Amino acid sequence: MVRKKITPIKEELQRTKEDLADLEMYIEDFSSFLPLAVCTLNPLEIIIDINQAFQDLTSYSLTEIIGESLERIFLEKKEAKSLLNKTREKRMVRTEELTLISKEEKKIPVRVFVSVRIDEKGNFIGYFLTLADITEVKKFQEKTEEKVKRRTKELEGSRMALMNMLEDVEESRKALTNVLEDVDEARKRAEEERDKTKAIITNFADGLVVLEKGNRISLINAEGERLLNVKTKEIENKTLSDLSNPPAIKKIAELIRKTKDEGLFRKELSFKKPAERVLEITSISLASREEAVIILHDITREKLIEKMKTEFVSLAAHQLRTPLSAIKWTLKMLLEGDLGKITDEQQDFIQKTYNSNERMISLINDLLDVTRIEEGRYLYKPALTQLENIVQFVVNSLKEEIKRKRIKFEFKKPKEKLPKVKVDVEKIRLVINNLLDNAIRYTPTGGKVTISLKHGKEKVEFSIKDTGVGVPEDQKNRVFAKFFRGANVMRMATEGTGLGLFIAKNIIEAHGGKIWFESTEEKGTTFYFTLPVKKEFAEFLKEF
Amino acid sequence: MAQKMRKILLIEDEEIMINLLQKKLVREGYEVSVARDGEEGLKTMEEVRPDLVLLDIIMPRLGGFEVMEEMQKNKELRKTPVIVISNSGQPVELDRAQKLGAKDWLVKTEFDPQEVIDKVKKQIG
Numbered sequence: 001m002v003r004k005k006i007t008p009i010k011e012e013l014q015r016t017k018e019d020l021a022d023l024e025m026y027i028e029d030f031s032s033f034l035p036l037a038v039c040t041l042n043p044l045e046i047i048i049d050i051n052q053a054f055q056d057l058t059s060y061s062l063t064e065i066i067g068e069s070l071e072r073i074f075l076e077k078k079e080a081k082s083l084l085n086k087t088r089e090k091r092m093v094r095t096e097e098l099t100l101i102s103k104e105e106k107k108i109p110v111r112v113f114v115s116v117r118i119d120e121k122g123n124f125i126g127y128f129l130t131l132a133d134i135t136e137v138k139k140f141q142e143k144t145e146e147k148v149k150r151r152t153k154e155l156e157g158s159r160m161a162l163m164n165m166l167e168d169v170e171e172s173r174k175a176l177t178n179v180l181e182d183v184d185e186a187r188k189r190a191e192e193e194r195d196k197t198k199a200i201i202t203n204f205a206d207g208l209v210v211l212e213k214g215n216r217i218s219l220i221n222a223e224g225e226r227l228l229n230v231k232t233k234e235i236e237n238k239t240l241s242d243l244s245n246p247p248a249i250k251k252i253a254e255l256i257r258k259t260k261d262e263g264l265f266r267k268e269l270s271f272k273k274p275a276e277r278v279l280e281i282t283s284i285s286l287a288s289r290e291e292a293v294i295i296l297h298d299i300t301r302e303k304l305i306e307k308m309k310t311e312f313v314s315l316a317a318h319q320l321r322t323p324l325s326a327i328k329w330t331l332k333m334l335l336e337g338d339l340g341k342i343t344d345e346q347q348d349f350i351q352k353t354y355n356s357n358e359r360m361i362s363l364i365n366d367l368l369d370v371t372r373i374e375e376g377r378y379l380y381k382p383a384l385t386q387l388e389n390i391v392q393f394v395v396n397s398l399k400e401e402i403k404r405k406r407i408k409f410e411f412k413k414p415k416e417k418l419p420k421v422k423v424d425v426e427k428i429r430l431v432i433n434n435l436l437d438n439a440i441r442y443t444p445t446g447g448k449v450t451i452s453l454k455h456g457k458e459k460v461e462f463s464i465k466d467t468g469v470g471v472p473e474d475q476k477n478r479v480f481a482k483f484f485r486g487a488n489v490m491r492m493a494t495e496g497t498g499l500g501l502f503i504a505k506n507i508i509e510a511h512g513g514k515i516w517f518e519s520t521e522e523k524g525t526t527f528y529f530t531l532p533v534k535k536e537f538a539e540f541l542k543e544f
Numbered sequence: 545m546a547q548k549m550r551k552i553l554l555i556e557d558e559e560i561m562i563n564l565l566q567k568k569l570v571r572e573g574y575e576v577s578v579a580r581d582g583e584e585g586l587k588t589m590e591e592v593r594p595d596l597v598l599l600d601i602i603m604p605r606l607g608g609f610e611v612m613e614e615m616q617k618n619k620e621l622r623k624t625p626v627i628v629i630s631n632s633g634q635p636v637e638l639d640r641a642q643k644l645g646a647k648d649w650l651v652k653t654e655f656d657p658q659e660v661i662d663k664v665k666k667q668i669g
Contacts, residue, residue: 318602321631325652326560332656333564338571361653368632 037110040117041127045070045084048126057110057133059103070129075099075107087114087127100131109138207279207296214290215239215256227279227296228252248279256283256294268299278303306374314371317364324364327357366499369430370482373506384420387428387460387531388413388453394432395451398440405445412452418460421531427507428531434500435464435527441496442489443468443524459513459530470521479517480505488521504529549575550668553594555585555611556629557603561652565598568657569664582606586614589621595668598660599646601630601637612644625667629660 031038037054039047047068055061058073065073074080076098087093092115100108110131117126201208207224211217217235225231228248235243240253248271255267270278280297331354333339335347342350395402395411402409439449447467454461469488471479478484483498508515512532519525552574556562562578569576577592579585583606589597597615601608608628615621625647630637638649648663 318631321653322558325631326558326564328653329564329657330560332658333568336658338568338657365653 037131037133039065039070039129039131041070041084041129043124043126045081045127054131057102057108057131058100059106064103073100075101083112083114084127087116088124091116097134109134207298209294209296211240211256211292211294212290215241215253215292223298224296227277227298248277252281252294252296255281256292266297276300310371310374313367317368317371320364321361324357324361328354328361331357363497363499366497366503369503370499373503382422382424384422385425385428387418387421387423387462390423390425390428391432391451391453391462394429394436397433398436401437401440402449405440405443405447407440407443407446408448410448410450412450414453414455416455418453418455419533421460421511421533423511423531424507428511431504431507431529432462434504435529438496438500439464439466439468439525439527442466442492447524456530458533460533461528461530463526463528465524465526467524470523470525471517471519472521476519480515549573550596551575551577551592551594552596552598552664553577553579553585553588553592554598555579555582555588555603555608556598556600557581558600561600561629564657565660568661572661572664574664582608582611585611589615589624593620594624596664597624597626598664599626599628601628601632601641609640609644612641612646616644627660627663627667 032052034051035053037057038051039054040049042048047065047070050058050060050062050065054065058065060073070084071077071080079096079098083093083096083098092113094111094113096112096114098110098112100110102108111134113130113132115128116124117128119125201210201219201221204221204223207227208219208221209217209224209228210219216237216239218237220228220230220232220235230243230249235249240249240256243249243253248269251269251271255269265282267281268278269281270276277298277300280299282295282297284293284295286292331350334342334350335354391411395409436449436451443449443466448465449467450465452463452465454463469486469492471486472488475484475486479486480501482502484501485496485498489496505515508529508531513530515527515529517525517527550573552569554562554565554569554576556565556578557580562580566576566578577588577594579588581603585597585599586606599608599611606614608630612626615624615626622645626645627648627650628641628646629650629652631652641649647667650660650663
């Protein structure tokens with residue numbers, strides 16, 4: 001019975017043993033087949049078993065690794081330890097990523113799954129641990145990351161480029177804004193300037209006419225309207241030549257046309273209509289030369305006053321001459337004994353008085369010459385003459401004076417005969433007389449005076465050089481002014497009216513010539529004048 | 545000799561000039577008549593029939609030029625030589641005087657009394 005009983009148990013056991021062996025084999029096979037690396041740990045965290053995949057992954061053989069602690073195969077030892085602790089609490093932990101160190105010291109990224117091992121009675125008997133090689137995943141991940149990075153970088157680059165572009169645009173915008181502001185400012189300034197100019201033009205004391213292209217009148221101010229007797233409405237945008245009325249405009253138009261290129265400077269024009277008026281006209285070409293401003297300065301009153309002054313001086317001088325003549329003649333007769341015998345002392349006094357009177361007469365004569373110049377009735381009879389003859393005449397008349405001052409005088413005549421000049425002989429004689437008289441007067445005794453004549457291009461040049469006192473540097477620009485006398489000359493207390501050179505300049509210029517000088521104080525002075533040989537003179541004469 | 549005395553008519557308004565010239569001319573042996581303006585001058589001319597006239601230009605009533613114009617109208621008087629004695633020596637005036645038959649011209653301020661005599665002598669001896 002027992003046997004009977006034992007036998008089935010034995011059989012049962014045998015079968016169970018066989019089943020177990022089968023199961024173990026099965027598990028072993030399964031375990032070795034499993035692609036996932038698995039290792040079994042005891043509660044002390046010692047490796048007690050690994051499968052084939054684990055060996056493949058770590059390159060450790062079973063014998064090499066059994067009995068080793070888990071930490072040994074991981075780079076992150078602490079993490080490995082804490083991972084197991086965590087597992088004991090939670091029974092199962094997954095997706096921890098650690099770095100496995102293979103036998104060849106290769107670092108392999110792995111994902112770790114750990115679960116606790118429990119026996120049938122629920123006792124903790126260790127851990128199961130599986131490692132999934134995530135190298136490929138990592139690689140892929142890294143690749144992806146790199147891609148993302150690269151892409152990000154590219155995008156960043158693009159973004160930067162875009163930013164730069166935006167900055168540029170912003171800068172351009174700012175610049176443009178600035179430009180616009182500047183333009184606006186400039187426009188404002190221009191407008192202000194225009195308003196200012198307009199205000200000046202409108203309120204200008206002189207008449208102003210602004211001409212634009214084609215001599216079209218673009219602006220005329222109030223004074224201009226008054227002087228020309230026109231209304232802006234009537235003449236604006238018309239050309240000067242369109243307007244034949246009033247006659248004043250016609251006259252000005254003619255003048256402007258004639259002198260288009262040079263412009264005009266203080267040219268006097270007289271008008272009878274609308275009122276008797278003298279205008280001083282200046283025209284200025286503006287930058288473009290197409291435009292011009294004409295300034296009309298009303299000098300009617302000045303002219304009147306000037307005329308009155310001239311007339312007064314002329315009259316006074318004439319009136320003075322009568323008594324001066326009487327004095328002259330009386331003294332002369334006294335001196336010549338016509339009125340009875342006189343003592344030597346009386347003779348002496350009378351002679352001195354006579355000399356003073358002569359000076360007075362010459363002053364009056366000079367004044368009359370000046371007034372005649374100012375009245376514009378001065379040149380009279382132009383005649384073709386040899387300048388040389390006039391010079392000789394003057395030299396002869398001053399011979400005595402030259403001798404008295406023991407001046408070495410020389411008259412350098414040109415080798416060839418000079419062409420004739422058309423001059424008012426009397427007046428040119430006066431010029432040369434004034435110049436020679438000055439040279440003698442202001443050259444110390446024993447000095448030298450030289451007159452030369454030269455033939456220039458279409459002109460004859462006269463020069464007179466002395467070794468006299470010279471003209472002070474700071475007074476040179478006033479030499480030809482009316483009543484000018486050099487400071488050094490005044491000290492010499494010699495006689496002289498200060499009118500001689502003024503008269504000379506006017507006479508020479510009226511002949512279309514030029515007069516000028518060079519001088520060094522204490523060394524001497526040279527005066528020059530030229531007279532045109534040809535036609536020009538005729539023109540000038542008309543004006544006089 | 546007395547009949548042969550040359551007669552000069554001095555037409556001049558300035559008293560002192562009259563005195564001076566008269567004195568000088570008389571001393572030189574001329575018979576001198578005096579008129580103090582142009583009108584009087586022409587009248588005296590008719591009466592005296594002078595051999596020469598010394599004529600001022602600017603005078604009251606009738607000026608020197610007008611006197612010469614009147615003389616030109618008269619056949620007899622036209623022949624009488626005239627020397628102008630003037631205050632001014634403007635070429636314009638000189639020309640005009642010459643056209644009106646003046647033989648010579650003197651600017652008072654520029655001539656001495658003696659030169660007047662010289663010019664007179666040159667005309668009528």
